[in-house]
Amino acid sequence: MSPTSELQAELESASGAYEEFASRGLKLDITRGKPASAQLDLAADLLTAVTPDDVMTPSGVDTRNYGGLDGIVELRELFSPLLKIPSNQLLAGGNASLTLMAQALTFALMHGTVGDSRPWGQGPHKLICPVPGYDRHFTLAESLGFELLSIPMDSQGPVVAEAQRLAEDETVKGMWLVPMYSNPTGITITEERAKELAAMPAAAPDFTLLWDNAYGLHHLRDEHPEVLDILDICTKAGHPERPWIFASTSKITHAGAGVSFFGAGPETSDWIRSNLAKISIGPDKVNQLRHLRFFSTPEGVEEHMRQHAKIIAPKFDAVLDTLERELGGTDLAQWTHPDGGYFITLTTLEGTADRIVKLAAEAGVKLTPAGATHPYGLDPHNNVIRIAPTMPTVEDVELAAQGLVACVKLASYEKLLAG
Ligand code: PMP
CATH class of the missing domain: 3.40.640.10 (Type I PLP-dependent aspartate aminotransferase-like (Major domain))
Structure with a gap:
């Protein structure tokens, strides 16, 4: 196969995977770095810690x-x-x-x-x-x-x-x-x-x-x-x-x-x-x-943060595992491997981030708008996507990551074919 027909085949496969994902009619949101309810519940006793x-x-x-x-x-x-x-x-x-x-x-x-x-x-x-x-x-x-x-x-x-x-x-x-x-x-x-x-x-x-x-x-x-x-x-x-x-x-x-x-x-x-x-x-x-x-005590804060980690580390891992499985070893994207905080940054092919965010929205996965990570909302390379995995369930985060991967592949092969 010529390089062009190889790319064409990749595009068709990516397009099929994307359509299949979109047809599920999911509604997933990995936009803002909000804590999940289970994390908020960890501090439930705060609400009764002061009494009349x-x-x-x-x-x-x-x-x-x-x-x-x-x-x-x-x-x-x-x-x-x-x-x-x-x-x-x-x-x-x-x-x-x-x-x-x-x-x-x-x-x-x-x-x-x-x-x-x-x-x-x-x-x-x-x-x-x-x-x-x-x-x-x-x-x-x-x-x-x-x-x-x-x-x-x-x-x-x-x-x-x-x-x-x-x-x-x-x-x-x-x-x-x-x-x-x-x-x-x-x-x-x-x-x-x-x-x-x-x-x-x-x-x-x-x-x-x-x-x-x-x-x-x-x-x-x-x-x-x-x-x-x-x-x-x-x-x-x-x-x-x-x-x-x-x-x-x-x-x-x-x-x-x-x-x-x-x-x-x-x-x-x-x-x-x-x-x-x-x-x-x-x-x-x-x-x-x-x-x-x-x-x-300060140790009380540290112990509390370990409880948070138990809830959110599996969500980070679900995203990281999916990215590695689907995109590892390709040149289509790189991503950060955070040991803390609330976000993962995905760097895609130059000029594809806004297309990926749009494709994802149409397939039921809400992402932070492309460009939001840069002053004036302008990402000069249009290739940075912020992933916020904490709020949805592990299952939904994994699904969202799969949807995101489908969009990355589709947008990448479109771009590569366009030259
Ligand atoms: N700084 C950074 C880097 C943040 O990510 C956030 C929350 N997303 C804030 C500040 C906001 O903090 P606060 O709720 O204390 O205003």
Whole structure:
């Protein structure tokens, strides 16, 4: 057979497999990284952890009343060793770290930071965005008027030489980063890369690492990397105020009703405190007390995360096994092998991602829109697809992966034949 007729035969077979899958009329969704109900059930006791006659913190604060802007001290002490942030530089907030990111960036735009009192919003302001990355980081920053500058990631984290080149521009104010089990690649930054970013020269005196450690405790395997002490790393590199650390229990307890955290150097934690004091009299301490009682100790959090892993690791494995079985050894796609977090990234042939997402939708498998992993929704190679396997059942995730594979093959052979 000539190469063209071989491809033609592959296309026909892929088309048949796709039609067969589509004819099943399934309705599957692997779009957003939401916890499954079984994961939410793990934290059911949270809902009864505070009762009407038992609302005081161990140090005697009535959680029902105003005040306590930093969040309750015992919860900050509990999360301090887990997040590697001294408790007096760690604030516990409301239910969403994304809101804290929006607030911190807005304060910098309006008032400047500890490293530079000139408001970022007074002139052009730009952020470096490692790609593929988290779509909500990009839409938030874009909505605040930042220009978004993409840099690549490799298996060790963001490519620092690219970041450094962009940071020579004084209007580049910082860089997004999901250091562990990144959304959407699952990549964890190495200590060496973190040290390079900490030491990196930057023209802006207050160049900031937006260190979003959303998945720092979300290990899938028993052997796992540890949370890096980025405050210490940056302090040793001479930039103690460079990292702004964000985290939350959104995917630890209840995604819509968790506790968010902000950690930073001594001056920046005072800066955020004084800015937050103007927009809030204090966070939801009742919810924070619930979390404190539910976990009791840092080890309680770690044990809880092992229960999550038992539920979601088989879903990751179902996707990874299907990809390996169906696409392993072909040149049609590569994918990441995360050891934690919520996502797998599939890289397909150049120019096929939007076609695959469309084919999948028509066959009953909802995928995150192509391009969502890049600033402005524009994936220049149109080849990155984010897979979020946590929410459906193992059986449905496996079916969705099979459907996805059918779409990858069909779109790939169409592309290869088109030349
Ligand atoms: N950061 C990253 C990297 C995320 O993936 C998510 C959730 N998808 C968030 C932040 C949102 O966190 P929160 O619920 O605390 O706002």
